[in-house]
Amino acid sequence: MTKKNDALAELIAALKTLPSVGVKSAQRMAYHLLQHDREGAGRIVTTLQNALKQIIHCRLCNTLCEHEICHLCSDEKRDHSRLMIVHMPSDVISMESANCHDGLYFVLMGYIDPTQNRDIHSTGLEKLLDRIETGEITEIIIATNFTAEGNATAHILYEALKNYPCKISRLSQGMPLGSELEYIDSGTLAQAVYERKCLKN
Numbered sequence: 580m581t582k583k584n585d586a587l588a589e590l591i592a593a594l595k596t597l598p599s600v601g602v603k604s605a606q607r608m609a610y611h612l613l614q615h616d617r618e619g620a621g622r623i624v625t626t627l628q629n630a631l632k633q634i635i636h637c638r639l640c641n642t643l644c645e646h647e648i649c650h651l652c653s654d655e656k657r658d659h660s661r662l663m664i665v666h667m668p669s670d671v672i673s674m675e676s677a678n679c680h681d682g683l684y685f686v687l688m689g690y691i692d693p694t695q696n697r698d699i700h701s702t703g704l705e706k707l708l709d710r711i712e713t714g715e716i717t718e719i720i721i722a723t724n725f726t727a728e729g730n731a732t733a734h735i736l737y738e739a740l741k742n743y744p745c746k747i748s749r750l751s752q753g754m755p756l757g758s759e760l761e762y763i764d765s766g767t768l769a770q771a772v773y774e775r776k777c778l779k780n
C-alpha cells in the first residue's frame with residue numbers, strides 16, 4: 580500500500596491561502612522550495628514566525644507595526660488635525676513616497692463590504708471614531724482605491740462620518756476606474772491629494 584504524501588499536500592494547501600495563488604502555483608512554489616531552495620524555505624519559516632510574534636496593529640491608526648503606537652502616529656512634527664483613510668499599509672508607503680500628506684493615517688486593512696461580512700465595525704473603525712471624538716481632527720481625507728470596491732467603501736465611510744464636525748474630502752477623480760493607489764505614480768498621486776474634492780465642510 581502506498582503512503583500518502585500528507586506533508587506535501589498540507590504545504591500546498593497552506594501556500595494556497597496566499598492571495599491570487601491557485602493550486603498550480605502553490606504546487607510550483609512547494610516543489611521549488613523543496614527541490615531548489617531549502618535554505619530559503621527555512622528563512623520563510625523563521626521570518627514568518629518572528630513576524631507573527633512581533634507585528635501588531637497600531638492602537639491609533641490600525642496599521643501593522645512593532646509597537647503599540649506606530650512611528651507616524653507618534654511623530655509630533657506631523658499635522659495631527661488631518662487624517663487620511665486608506666485601505667492597506669502599502670498605501671501609506673505610496674503616500675509617504677509621494678510626499679504629499681504630512682498628516683496622520685487610518686488603515687482599514689481592506690475594503691468595507693457588508694455582503695462579505697466586512698462591515699464598518701470589522702475594520703477597527705471604532706478606533707477612528709474615538710479619535711474624531713477627541714476633537715483633534717479637523718479634516719478627513721478619504722483615499723480609497725478608484726475601483727468599484729474602493730468607491731463603495733468611500734460611500735459607506737462618508738455616510739458613517741458625515742455628522743461629525745470635520746471637513747471631509749476625497750482624492751480627485753482624475754484617475755481611471757480600476758486604479759489602485761499603490762500602482763499610481765507619485766506625481767499623479769500627489770496631484771490627486773492637492774486637488775482633492777471637498778465633500779463636506
Ligand SMILES: [Zn+2]
Nearest residue numbers: 637640649652
Ligand atoms: Zn499609527
